[in-house]
Amino acid sequence: MKGISSKAAAAPYLIWMAVFIVVPLIMVAYFAFTDESGAFTLDNLANVAQYSNIFIRSIWLAAISTVICLVIAYPLSYMLSGMKAHTQSTMLMIVMLPMWMNFLLRTYAWMAILGNNGLLNTLLGFFGLGPYKLLNTQGAVVLGMVYNYIPFMILPIYSVMVKIDKSVIEAARDLGCNSVNVLFRVILPLSFPGVASGITMVFVPAISTFIISRMLGGGGNLLVGDLIEMQFLGNSYNPNLGAAISFVLMVILLLIMTIMNQFGEDDTENDRVLM
Amino acid sequence: MKKILGKIYIALVLMFLYIPIFVMIVFSFNTTKSRTVMSGFTFDWYIKLFNNELIMSSLRNTIIIAVIASVLATVLGTFAAVGISRMKKIPRMIITNITTIPMINPDIITGVSLMLLFVFFAARMNFEFGFVTLVIAHITFDVPYVIMNVLPKLNQMDPNLHEAALDLGCSPMMAFRKVVLPEIMPGVLSGFLMSVTFSLDDFVVSYFTSGATSQTLPITIYSMTRRKVSPEINALSTIIFIVVVIVLVVKNIITTRNLKLTSEGERND
Amino acid sequence: MTDKFKKAFSLMTVFMLMLTGCAASEDTAALEEEEEEIQTLTVADEEYYKQLQGQNITLNVYNWGEYIAMGEDEGTLNVNEEFYNLTGIKVNYSTYATNEELYAKLKGGGASYDIIIPSDYMISRMISEDMLCELDFENIPNFSYIMDNFRAPEYDTENKYSVPYLWGTVGIIYDSTMIDIPAEDIGWDILWNEDYADQILMFDNPRDAFAIAELRLGYSLNTCDEKQLKDAAELLKEQKSVVQAYVMDEIFDKMGAGDALIAPYYAGDALTIMEDNDALNFVVPDSGTNLFVDAVCIPSCVKNKLAAEMYINFLCEPDIAYANTWYVGYSTPNSRAYEKLDEDIINDGISYPDDNYLSENCETYSNLTEEANRTMQDLWTDMKSTDKTTPNKWIVPLFMALCIAASIAILIARHIKRKKDIF
Numbered sequence: 001m002k003g004i005s006s007k008a009a010a011a012p013y014l015i016w017m018a019v020f021i022v023v024p025l026i027m028v029a030y031f032a033f034t035d036e037s038g039a040f041t042l043d044n045l046a047n048v049a050q051y052s053n054i055f056i057r058s059i060w061l062a063a064i065s066t067v068i069c070l071v072i073a074y075p076l077s078y079m080l081s082g083m084k085a086h087t088q089s090t091m092l093m094i095v096m097l098p099m100w101m102n103f104l105l106r107t108y109a110w111m112a113i114l115g116n117n118g119l120l121n122t123l124l125g126f127f128g129l130g131p132y133k134l135l136n137t138q139g140a141v142v143l144g145m146v147y148n149y150i151p152f153m154i155l156p157i158y159s160v161m162v163k164i165d166k167s168v169i170e171a172a173r174d175l176g177c178n179s180v181n182v183l184f185r186v187i188l189p190l191s192f193p194g195v196a197s198g199i200t201m202v203f204v205p206a207i208s209t210f211i212i213s214r215m216l217g218g219g220g221n222l223l224v225g226d227l228i229e230m231q232f233l234g235n236s237y238n239p240n241l242g243a244a245i246s247f248v249l250m251v252i253l254l255l256i257m258t259i260m261n262q263f264g265e266d267d268t269e270n271d272r273v274l275m
Numbered sequence: 276m277k278k279i280l281g282k283i284y285i286a287l288v289l290m291f292l293y294i295p296i297f298v299m300i301v302f303s304f305n306t307t308k309s310r311t312v313m314s315g316f317t318f319d320w321y322i323k324l325f326n327n328e329l330i331m332s333s334l335r336n337t338i339i340i341a342v343i344a345s346v347l348a349t350v351l352g353t354f355a356a357v358g359i360s361r362m363k364k365i366p367r368m369i370i371t372n373i374t375t376i377p378m379i380n381p382d383i384i385t386g387v388s389l390m391l392l393f394v395f396f397a398a399r400m401n402f403e404f405g406f407v408t409l410v411i412a413h414i415t416f417d418v419p420y421v422i423m424n425v426l427p428k429l430n431q432m433d434p435n436l437h438e439a440a441l442d443l444g445c446s447p448m449m450a451f452r453k454v455v456l457p458e459i460m461p462g463v464l465s466g467f468l469m470s471v472t473f474s475l476d477d478f479v480v481s482y483f484t485s486g487a488t489s490q491t492l493p494i495t496i497y498s499m500t501r502r503k504v505s506p507e508i509n510a511l512s513t514i515i516f517i518v519v520v521i522v523l524v525v526k527n528i529i530t531t532r533n534l535k536l537t538s539e540g541e542r543n544d
Numbered sequence: 545m546t547d548k549f550k551k552a553f554s555l556m557t558v559f560m561l562m563l564t565g566c567a568a569s570e571d572t573a574a575l576e577e578e579e580e581e582i583q584t585l586t587v588a589d590e591e592y593y594k595q596l597q598g599q600n601i602t603l604n605v606y607n608w609g610e611y612i613a614m615g616e617d618e619g620t621l622n623v624n625e626e627f628y629n630l631t632g633i634k635v636n637y638s639t640y641a642t643n644e645e646l647y648a649k650l651k652g653g654g655a656s657y658d659i660i661i662p663s664d665y666m667i668s669r670m671i672s673e674d675m676l677c678e679l680d681f682e683n684i685p686n687f688s689y690i691m692d693n694f695r696a697p698e699y700d701t702e703n704k705y706s707v708p709y710l711w712g713t714v715g716i717i718y719d720s721t722m723i724d725i726p727a728e729d730i731g732w733d734i735l736w737n738e739d740y741a742d743q744i745l746m747f748d749n750p751r752d753a754f755a756i757a758e759l760r761l762g763y764s765l766n767t768c769d770e771k772q773l774k775d776a777a778e779l780l781k782e783q784k785s786v787v788q789a790y791v792m793d794e795i796f797d798k799m800g801a802g803d804a805l806i807a808p809y810y811a812g813d814a815l816t817i818m819e820d821n822d823a824l825n826f827v828v829p830d831s832g833t834n835l836f837v838d839a840v841c842i843p844s845c846v847k848n849k850l851a852a853e854m855y856i857n858f859l860c861e862p863d864i865a866y867a868n869t870w871y872v873g874y875s876t877p878n879s880r881a882y883e884k885l886d887e888d889i890i891n892d893g894i895s896y897p898d899d900n901y902l903s904e905n906c907e908t909y910s911n912l913t914e915e916a917n918r919t920m921q922d923l924w925t926d927m928k929s930t931d932k933t934t935p936n937k938w939i940v941p942l943f944m945a946l947c948i949a950a951s952i953a954i955l956i957a958r959h960i961k962r963k964k965d966i967f
Binding site for chain 2: 019115211
Binding site: 116117192196222227232234238 | 642644645647648649651652742743748749750784787788789790791798801802803804921922924925926928929930954957960
């Protein structure tokens with residue numbers, strides 16, 4: 001009796017989950033496999049192939065951004081985790097603070113910096129350099145992704161690093177490991193769950209963004225996100241195609257995430273959420 | 276040497292993170308609309324910002340929607356977590372997996388899928404996109420964060436406590452209020468705060484689920500960046516930045532004080 | 545530690561101040577002097593506007609960005625505010641950037657707007673798809689001010705669904721200090737000129753972009769022929785390598801700040817941008833251009849039809865129409881507002897080209913067939929998505945290899961870890 005009544009507490013949520021999480025995803029699939037009149041068709045999915053270059057570009061740019069994020073964030077997290085407890089929390093706050101500002105505003109700020117007559121080119125001009133084309137390039141898109149999503153890489157890696165028992169490292173040192181060995185054989189393997197969740201947390205928003213590519217990419221560097229947005233609220237209205245693209249994107253991400261989860265599963269399920 | 280290099284490295288990363296914000300703050304005081312040349316100091320853009328009815332009303336909408344959605348999500352999520360924690364392993368696993376979908380799915384797909392759902396209902400039930408659709412969408416991506424924050428706290432709790440309370444004559448609701456809730460309160464609170472943060476900041480899902488009315492601030496900002504840009508946007512960034520700094524600093528002070536208090540308390544014991 | 549940051553930040557500040565100090569002198573000319581503009585509002589029939597007072601109605605108006613007088617300058621009218629003061633009806637105002645965006649938003653359902661202002665071809669498309677509501681012209685007495693040649697237009701032959709709002713032509717804005725070509729020699733081909741690579745902006749909507757390609761090719765702007773559309777798309781693809789960015793209203797910012805040298809845009813907006821940047825010039829190529837009319841319509845889903853018609857009537861009030869054309873810079877179809885305009889504006893050759901020119905060189909858009917619309921959309925997406933700079937042959941294999949390498953590395957790492965756990 002007790003069991004039933006407390007389980008029932010989840011009932012409202014289960015209904016909510018069914019209606020607003022499961023059904024919408026089914027609708028995406030439904031739209032992906034039907035045409036305007038609602039008849040079954042595979043044309044939409046076939047048409048997605050036409051845009052494979054956009055998928056490739058998105059994966060490519062998102063992957064580059066993820067790697068850059070990782071390269072920047074890993075040493076930073078390592079240094080952060082080595083600081084005194086009090087400095088640590090202050091530093092962490094300073095690192096995370098920009099993330100709390102609306103990302104549209106932050107991305108917009110880069111537009112002012114990177115423009116042909118922007119701050120950076122003006123600055124370079126004083127040294128007789130440039131002007132370089134910085135804005136409206138793929139490089140600018142990558143920069144925007146790194147800038148916006150790097151906190152998602154720092155946090156999980158940091159939270160795993162803090163938990164590494166310092167005595168393990170000392171033990172390794174005592175057993176004759178030099179610092180390179182300590183890094184590669186102790187810290188790196190122990191921090192893998194954090195790295196894995198950091199990678200997914202950067203890669204997923206990066207591959208699906210449409211704001212960054214529009215604001216910093218100049219509209220000529222479409223990403224999957226732009227393509228989806230165009231079909232629903234943009235210049236070429238075609239929700240069936242849009243649903244098909246979303247569907248394909250979801251499948252790709254599902255694949256990538258299953259791979260990542262294989263590596264990061266250990267004990268981080270809750271940490272990932274809590275940080 | 277190593278230490279200095281480390282400090283330089285951290286300084287460089289922080290510069291990268293803060294330069295854009297710094298630029299916006301500086302140019303929010305610029306007398307002209309230029310984004311590269313400072314010609315003088317003024318507060319005009321701040322005054323204009325506060326007189327901008329569109330921005331102010333969308334700010335109001337954003338706050339109202341964030342608060343309503345977070346409160347509802349917290350209630351819904353807390354009860355859900357209690358129920359889920361009592362389930363057997365397999366249903367529990369299925370439900371938690373589905374729950375994480377909105378967290379790991381790209382925002383754009385969450386937004387598009389909800390839009391398709393709302394369009395389907397809008398056509399049949401004659402309602403409009405706007406306040407209600409926004410609140411529903413926000414609850415949907417908020418609840419998982421509440422559940423994922425509350426579940427671990429429930430798992431840490433001694434299950435006998437709850438049963439003992441029931442045995443001692445508590446009704447299930449009372450047992451929940453007197454025994455379970457105090458234990459999981461930190462999780463509930465952090466879930467709520469996370470919901471508020473995500474709701475306030477959300478653009479993508481709101482973009483697809485908003486209608487003619489109830490524009491939220493991020494949507495207004497987006498349309499501002501697509502038009503003739505006014506430095507009001509810089510003033511807005513500056514204000515948001517200052518608010519965020521204040522909130523975080525206060526929060527930090529409170530947590531460190533609490534830490535000190537508890538450690539002192541322990542020492543006194 | 546914190547000292548370090550303080551230093552870093554103060555260094556930044558100093559740098560910034562240096563920068564501004566050096567540059568400030570160049571920009572004093574920006575303070576332009578302008579005659580003081582004082583606008584007042586008198587309406588003919590105040591009673592008419594009082595009909596719905598006190599009913600707490602809100603109208604959802606969906607308009608182009610930068611397309612209504614907001615009263616930003618001292619002494620000018622804020623249209624929506626004046627409307628509220630007069631009628632007690634609140635205006636909930638939001639904006640879109642292209643006709644296609646508006647179409648998608650309405651077609652997607654859900655969003656209910658009371659007033660929209662699409663362009664000619666979009667109006668006929670919406671009429672054919674039954675998306676507009678017939679207007680009751682009894683409630684729009686000010687329609688009488690609309691000039692004769694704007695009545696019963698091609699896009700709404702019986703004049704049942706729309707009331708013209710503003711009109712204009714498409715031309716080229718360019719930086720005359722950087723481009724040494726006399727204005728009369730500038731044609732649409734300048735947008736393909738490799739000398740100005742990465743300094744060219746282009747329309748970010750299919751219809752206007754295709755129109756420019758079609759003008760270059762000498763095709764009709766309303767061609768539905770698949771081959772001709774494909775030719776135009778090819779030309780646009782070719783252009784991609786010299787285009788800096790595809791934009792709509794972002795153009796105000798980019799041209800105003802001198803981030804780009806050449807851009808095609810609507811005449812009215814060009815005039816506004818030129819106010820901010822003296823170096824800019826505007827020209828309509830001799831080879832012809834598009835003449836467009838944007839008209840006010842009511843979507844079929846509307847609740848407050850009378851209030852919406854009242855709003856349309858209000859937009860046709862001479863004082864309001866004048867305030868709009870004065871602020872927005874587009875040309876007005878309202879005869880009384882036209883009479884109020886300065887001679888300078890009428891004679892500048894940009895806003896009000898003579899009738900001969902309009903009839904001989906300009907073509908209006910009409911609605912394409914559904915098939916042509918679809919083809920154009922597909923070609924547009926295809927054009928936007930192609931990219932020569934992405935070497936796509938080896939990226940995927942490389943990415944896969946990277947993934948596999950990472951997986952192996954991680955597997956090995958876990959293996960090591962597991963070993964450690966055993967001990």
